[in-house]
Amino acid sequence: MSIYKFISHDNPKISSILKKILSLHPQEINLSLDRIRFLLKKLKNPQKILPYAIHIAGTNGKGSVATSIYQLQKLSGKKVHVYRSPHLTSFNERIVIANKIISDESLYDALNYVYKINDKRTITFFEFFTAMAFYIFSKNEADVLIVEVGLGGTFDATNVLNHKKKTCIITTVGLDHKEYLGNTIKDIATEKSGIIKSNNFVICSQQNKKALSTIQKFTKINNCRTYFYGKDWYIRNRKLFIEHIEVDLTKLSLKGNHQYQNIGCAILACYKVKYLKIDNSKIPDLVSKIKWEGRLHRLEGSFKKKYPDIDFWVDCAHNPLGFKVLSDWILKNKINKIFIILALGIKKDKKKILKQIKKINPRLLFLIKKNKFY
Numbered sequence: 001m002s003i004y005k006f007i008s009h010d011n012p013k014i015s016s017i018l019k020k021i022l023s024l025h026p027q028e029i030n031l032s033l034d035r036i037r038f039l040l041k042k043l044k045n046p047q048k049i050l051p052y053a054i055h056i057a058g059t060n061g062k063g064s065v066a067t068s069i070y071q072l073q074k075l076s077g078k079k080v081h082v083y084r085s086p087h088l089t090s091f092n093e094r095i096v097i098a099n100k101i102i103s104d105e106s107l108y109d110a111l112n113y114v115y116k117i118n119d120k121r122t123i124t125f126f127e128f129f130t131a132m133a134f135y136i137f138s139k140n141e142a143d144v145l146i147v148e149v150g151l152g153g154t155f156d157a158t159n160v161l162n163h164k165k166k167t168c169i170i171t172t173v174g175l176d177h178k179e180y181l182g183n184t185i186k187d188i189a190t191e192k193s194g195i196i197k198s199n200n201f202v203i204c205s206q207q208n209k210k211a212l213s214t215i216q217k218f219t220k221i222n223n224c225r226t227y228f229y230g231k232d233w234y235i236r237n238r239k240l241f242i243e244h245i246e247v248d249l250t251k252l253s254l255k256g257n258h259q260y261q262n263i264g265c266a267i268l269a270c271y272k273v274k275y276l277k278i279d280n281s282k283i284p285d286l287v288s289k290i291k292w293e294g295r296l297h298r299l300e301g302s303f304k305k306k307y308p309d310i311d312f313w314v315d316c317a318h319n320p321l322g323f324k325v326l327s328d329w330i331l332k333n334k335i336n337k338i339f340i341i342l343a344l345g346i347k348k349d350k351k352k353i354l355k356q357i358k359k360i361n362p363r364l365l366f367l368i369k370k371n372k373f374y
Contacts, residue, residue, distance in 0.1 A: 007125070009091050011104045017111045018091075025124045031155035036127040040160060042117050043131060046138030050145050051081065052275040053161050057149040057192040058171025060321050061205065061262045064254065064292060065169055066146050068266035069276070071290045073144060074099050076278035081137045083158070084148040085126070088294045088316075095133050098142050110136050126150050130157035144275050154194025163197030167273050168224075169265050170196075170204045172258075173211040174321035189214035196222055203268050204228045205261050227268055235260045240267055247280075251288035255296040257332075258325045263287055296329060320349055323356035330360045343368040 007022065009015040040047055054069055056062045066084055073080045082096035095102040102110075114132040123131075130150070137145060149156045173189045189211040196202055196218045204215055206229040219226045227233055233242045238260065240247040252263055267283055270276045299312040317326045330338070340362045344350060357365065 007091070011108070014091070014104060014108050014111065017108070017115060020115065021111070021128050022125050024118070024120065024128065025122050027124065029126075029151060030124055031152065033155055033157070033160060035121070035123045036131050036157045036160060038121070039114070039118055039123060039128070039131045040134065043114065043135050046135045047160050048162050049138050050134060050162065050165070051137075051142050052273075053145040053147055053166040054169060054269060054273070054276070055147050055149070055158065055161055055166045055195050056169045056171065057153040057156075057195050058169075058205065059174040059188070059192075059319065060325070061171035061258065061265075062148045063316075064259060064262040064295060065171055065265045066148050067292045068254075068263050068287075068290055069269055070096070070146055072266060072270055072278060072283070072286055073276060075286050075289060076282070078143040078276075078278070079141065081140070081142040081145040083130070083133045083137070083146070085129075085150050094129070095136065097136060097140050102136070106136070124157075127157040130160075134160075149192075149195060152188075152191035152194065154191050156195075159195055163200065166197075167201040167203070167269060168196050169269065170202065170207075170215055171262065171265065172205050172321065173207055173215075174319060185210045186214050190218075193218035196224060198222050200224050201273065202226045203265050203272075205265055206230060227272065229261065229264075233264060233268055235264055240264045242268060242271060245271070248284045249287060251284055253288050253290050254292055256325060256329045259295075263290075296326075318344065318348065320352035320356060323353045327356045327359045335360075338362040339364045339366075341366045341368065 007018055009018060056065055063084060066082065070080050070082050079098040080096065081098065083094065085094050087093040090101070092101050092104070092107055095107070097106070110132050114128065114135060118128065147158050147161065149158050153159060170192055173185060173192055185208060189207070193215050200222060202219050202224045204212075204226065207215065212228070216228070233240065235241075235249075238248075238250050238252070240249055240260075240263075247267060249260055249263060252259065254263065270278050270283070271280060294314050294316045297314045299314060303312045315326055317323045338360060340357065342357070342365060344353065
């Protein structure tokens with residue numbers, strides 16, 4: 001069942017037009033750049049006049065890196081556009097315009113306008129929405145643009161950005177979406193590396209050997225300036241080391257050891273990309289203010305009041321690599337008496353995910369199927 005069949009909006013007018021867009025293409029994913037380029041041309045190529053972009057690809061960590069850069073910039077007084085997917089609770093979360101989540105009114109007007117311009121031509125939902133986001137960003141001023149890749153890289157709709165005005169960040173690469181990206185780490189790393197263009201600045205998180213060699217090959221062919229984890233920067237004892245610079249990360253608000261590398265990518269970008277320059281002396285305090293819901297996120301409020309002796313946590317792990325990070329954190333923190341409610345997409349690697357869950361030995365595991373427990 002297509003995940004896009006569950007796309008809806010509280011605003012009935014927006015929900016209605018989202019369904020119209022979904023009907024423009026029979027498949028939820030059909031990787032190509034031809035359709036979006038055609039639509040962007042009809043929109044007078046807004047992607048060519050966007051602010052300097054930070055383009056983020058990878059299997060895990062894209063959202064954390066994007067959020068960290070966004071909030072570091074915002075807390076420093078910068079205006080930032082952000083394009084991300086998927087959303088957590090509200091569809092509008094996918095588009096941030098100059099530090100503000102897009103309003104229902106602006107979203108509806110933009111959807112309508114681009115729908116008319118597209119004139120019912122075949123295009124996937126993500127391609128349409130990406131073109132619309134770029135059009136909106138082109139009409140509003142900002143200091144920088146942060147863009148998460150949707151799927152892969154080479155033929156992802158976001159890979160139409162002006163390559164002369166962007167930095168690339170490659171987060172950890174693992175096995176996911178094999179039906180679209182390939183069955184090996186090398187295949188998937190090749191697709192992720194497709195966002196790397198001539199003379200880009202590239203920041204790379206920790207990778208296994210096959211992914212690393214693949215990414216290095218792309219950066220060499222494209223004559224890129226690079227910062228690779230373990231060679232040019234690293235994390236040790238909750239500190240970030242960049243060349244001769246040492247950054248204290250002990251106040252980091254994000255939970256999990258994996259978040260130190262993610263914040264490392266974000267800080268490195270702030271240090272090395274001139275469009276992102278901020279007061280570096282403030283970074284140790286700024287990292288304590290970063291908020292990222294749904295990632296090792298403890299729920300408070302009514303849940304905690306009703307059940308004061310129970311901790312409720314939410315995490316968006318959705319592949320074996322993500323569940324390894326989650327299980328490692330649970331074991332390290334010696335959390336026991338665990339009850340898990342698990343919902344997974346139908347194409348996820350359930351066997352490997354359940355193998356990670358087995359490590360933490362939950363007392364009870366609820367599996368959700370079509371919004372029902374079984």
